[in-house]
Amino acid sequence: MSESREHLQTLTEIRSLMERSSKFLSLSGLSGVSAGIVALVGAGAAYIRLQKNNQTWLSYERISQLTGPERREMVDFLLADGALVLAGALLLGIFFTIRKAHRQGLSVWNTISKRLLWALAVPLVAGGIFCLALIRFNLIWLVFPSTLIFYGLALCSGSKYTVRDVEYLGLSEILLGLIALFWTGFSLLTWAVGFGALHIVYGTVMYLKYERDEPKR
Structure with a gap:
């Protein structure tokens, strides 16, 4: 019986070593939670800013009624807001990932x-260029669902190199983005749910599943 347990422990260790050599396991659940919080803050700022001019619906009909200067002002604000959200999420994600890798005694790079x-980069870069083209031709109401869809595709693409949970998040983002394509009046809401709420749920599950009882070095 003791020998069987030793064999089982050996197999478990071998499996762990193989997994560590083929998958990136330093993604932190706290990265997801922090990214979700940053996204919700950004969405809240956008809602407050757009509400002043009664533009919060961001539908085709509403945007088509805007004058050139009004549209330009709205686009400039949304681009700046999105850039700040992206920068904040990336910085926090890198911080928590490096911290987790350090605790595991692993190299991040x-x-x-x-x-x-x-x-991750291929779908994200392609999606970024696609969204810039949408903005260029004033198809602003399609930018929000497009970011969700391309981000979801990136997660699904990268999931084979990390934990399976990333794929589930990616599929959820894609589904929400497809729904948002036909629900354009609620673009900001679906964006907040996708990048905010889903990230917080995903990050919390990841933390409880993989990190809560993880030994600290």
Whole structure:
């Protein structure tokens, strides 16, 4: 019986080593939670700013009624708001990921993390260029669902290099983005749910599942 337990423990250790060598396991659930909070703050700022001019619906009909200067002002604000949200989420995500890797005694920058970064970058860069084209041709109401869809595709692409939970988040983002394509009057709400609420739920689950009882070094 003791020998069987030793064999089982050995197999578990071998499996853990193989998983560590083929998957990036330093993604922190706190990165997801912090990104979600930052996104909700950004969405709240956008709501307050757009509400002043009764533009919070961001539908085709509403945007088509805006004059050139009004549209330009709204686009400039949304781009600045989005850039700040992205920067804040990235900085916090990098901080928590490095901290978790340090606690695990792992290197953040390795072959697997490079593959993960590339898998994420291709859909994200393509989506960013696509969204810039939408803005260029005044299709602003499609930018919000497009960011959700391309972000979800990036997560699904990168999930094979990390934990499976990332794929579930990606599929949720894609589904929400597709719904938002036909529910354009609530673009800001669906964006807040996708990048805010879903990230907080995902990050909390990740933390409870993988990090709560993790030994600290």
